Amino acid sequence: MAWIYLILAGSFEVVGVTGMNKVAKDKNLQSYIVLILGFILSFCFLSLAMKTLPLGISYAVWTGIGTVGGVIIGMLFYGEARDWRRILFIGLIIVSIMGLKLTT
Incomplete structure (x- = not known):
């Protein structure tokens, strides 16, 4: 279950970065809501994952998902x-995350 929390944390990190x-x-209310909720949910799921997973693995996977997701969103939607x-x-980051998963 901790890995699911970690994937959710990384996904909401992407939402926060998009925000x-x-x-x-656009400095409007909707943009700020996406930003704040994305990061709040990201940190909440990260803290749940870290109850079981080690700090180093959790942080590396979380930032990796956020980095890859942010780059992909930038390529697909922001030119x-x-x-x-x-x-x-991006592929190397994904392979590194998979390697960390295989070693824990």
Whole structure:
């Protein structure tokens, strides 16, 4: 169950980062709600996951999901570059997360 919490925490981290981008573009109530709720839920699920999983693994996986998710959202919805090197390094992050999962 801790891994599910950790995946949810990373997913809500992506929501929070998306909210940051929305606030930078449109300073309206909806943008702030997405930002605040995304990060609150992210930290709540991260704390639940860390009751079982070690700090190092939890933090690495959480930031990895947030990083990969943020880059993918940026490429799909905000016109960021889709260079093959970016995609390669996203793949390396994903492989690293899988490696951490396999070693715990």
